[in-house]
Amino acid sequence: xxxxxxxxxxxIYTYCRNSRTLGSGHAPADVLSSKWLKFLDERGILVxxxxxxxxxxxxxxxEYGPEDETIIPLKSEKILGHSHTAIIDSVRxxxxxxxxxxxxxxxxxxxxxxxxxxxxxxKLQHSHIVRVVGTYTFKKDLAILxxxxxxxxxxxxxDEITTVxxxxxPLSTFFGCLSRALCFIHKNNVKHMDIKPKNILVRVRPxxxxxxxxxxxxxxSYKFAADSETDxxxxxxxxxxxxxxxxQDKRGFSADIFSLGCVFxxxxxxxxxxxxxQDDERQKLLDIRKANSGTSSFYTNVGVVxxxxxxxxxxxxxxxxxxxxxxxxxxxxxxxxxLSLNPDIRPSAQMLQEGTALLRCSSCENGPDAxxxxxxxxxxxx
Numbered sequence: 015x016x017x018x019x020x021x022x023x024x025x026i027y028t029y030c031r032n033s034r035t036l037g038s039g040h041a042p043a044d045v046l047s048s049k050w051l052k053f054l055d056e057r058g059i060l061v062x063x064x065x066x067x068x069x070x071x072x073x074x075x076x077e078y079g080p081e082d083e084t085i086i087p088l089k090s091e092k093i094l095g096h097s098h099t100a101i102i103d104s105v106r107x108x109x110x111x112x113x114x115x116x117x118x119x120x121x122x123x124x125x126x127x128x129x130x131x132x133x134x135x136x137k138l139q140h141s142h143i144v145r146v147v148g149t150y151t152f153k154k155d156l157a158i159l160x161x162x163x164x165x166x167x168x169x170x171x172x173d174e175i176t177t178v179x180x181x182x183x184p185l186s187t188f189f190g191c192l193s194r195a196l197c198f199i200h201k202n203n204v205k206h207m208d209i210k211p212k213n214i215l216v217r218v219r220p221x222x223x224x225x226x227x228x229x230x231x232x233x234x235s236y237k238f239a240a241d242s243e244t245d246x247x248x249x250x251x252x253x254x255x256x257x258x259x260x261x262q263d264k265r266g267f268s269a270d271i272f273s274l275g276c277v278f279x280x281x282x283x284x285x286x287x288x289x290x291x292q293d294d295e296r297q298k299l300l301d302i303r304k305a306n307s308g309t310s311s312f313y314t315n316v317g318v319v320x321x322x323x324x325x326x327x328x329x330x331x332x333x334x335x336x337x338x339x340x341x342x343x344x345x346x347x348x349x350x351x352x353l354s355l356n357p358d359i360r361p362s363a364q365m366l367q368e369g370t371a372l373l374r375c376s377s378c379e380n381g382p383d384a385x386x387x388x389x390x391x392x393x394x395x396x
Contacts, residue, residue, distance in 0.1 A: 050077055050151065053126060057133050067147050069107050069159060074148040083152065088114065094165065099123055104163045111388035112147055113163035117156045125156040132158055134204055134230040142195035144215065144228045145382040160228070162217055162383055168225065168277070169211035172284040176294050184223040185285045189278065189345055190373030193366035195227050196274060200267045200363045205234045209273035210254040211280060224375065257313040257355055268357040271366070275352030276312040279319060282349070286326055286333050295326075316353050323349065344369050 054060050054075055066074045070087060078086060091104040091111070100117045119125040135146040147159040166174070168188075175185075192214070199206060206213075206227065213229040256272035258265040283295040302322055303315040312319060326333045327346045348369055354360050361369075 069148045076150040078152045109387040110385050111163045113160040115158040128156050131230045134233045140198045141380050142191045144226045164215040164217040166216045167212045168214040171216040176287045185281050187375045188225050190370035193370045194378050197363035197367040206270050207232045210251050253310045268360045271360045
């Protein structure tokens with residue numbers, strides 16, 4: 015049976031049809047087959063048949079039993095990365111290559127908590143944000159399927175282009191693309207809370223290089239923007255965290271601006287190395303921070319980071335002359351305020367988007383990437 019016909023005959027289609035007819039926002043109790051699907055429905059994760067990505071032939075969000083491992087239509091290819099709670103690998107679903115984030119759920123991390131990342135991504139449909147394809151549960155694991163699967167994050171990409179003395183042009187568009195993506199995130203009343211180079215994915219293709227914000231595992235969403243000022247404890251990456259986050263003070267959207275400013279600092283360092291053929295300036299920036307405070311954290315080293323930046327990109331900076339009249343000049347002037355210790359002084363994501371309008375790529379307004387058939391593993395371009 016074709017996938018669309020199979021979908022139309024499913025309980026999920028019946029639910030969506032009934033909910034539209036009855037004007038209800040949730041499924042009738044007798045339509046959803048399990049407590050888990052009911053939970054997903056209540057969280058707004060289940061979508062209508064015209065939006066559902068039926069990757070499995072059983073719907074977008076599937077519960078597999080212990081005996082069902084052989085019928086999961088995914089072929090694992092290689093490990094892409096890992097964290098304390100998850101393993102990310104590249105998988106093939108028919109001809110499409112996806113990233114699978116497999117989360118080991120337990121008493122400390124319940125699947126009802128881990129699914130929050132899917133809840134965020136379901137409403138964050140953007141060209142520079144990874145796309146959620148679906149989920150499944152198997153034994154104690156929750157697996158999240160994402161697109162595209164990239165082989166490189168921004169951290170590794172910056173290391174690579176510095177090592178090979180790359181021209182570094184794609185980095186200039188990254189400033190605009192990331193600013194637009196963060197503006198979109200904030201307009202949807204979501205705080206990412208963990209922006210760093212390893213959570214920004216890079217995809218290299220013949221058409222060009224593209225970035226994606228990923229890992230919304232500790233993100234927070236709110237009904238109203240005013241509710242975003244919170245002080246609840248979270249896990250964090252200290253090196254890129256805003257001071258108010260580390261201190262567990264009230265923090266809002268501007269905490270993401272600080273973290274993005276840290277990323278922009280490292281991008282600026284890499285760009286300088288590429289432009290001037292110098293040694294690894296990003297490593298130098300790391301060494302400066304550690305020498306100043308004994309830690310790599312930006313928030314404890316704002317003064318020396320600003321001094322370093324002024325020497326390179328200030329009015330009389332060594333690299334400024336190469337950027338005279340370019341769209342980057344405005345951003346370089348705004349950059350120090352992104353790292354202000356005072357959240358009220360930092361620019362908004364809207365200001366960053368407006369100021370970097372000429373730095374974005376041509377696909378920023380195109381929505382999420384269309385699915386493309388993948389080459390065999392050995393022939394990937396990324």
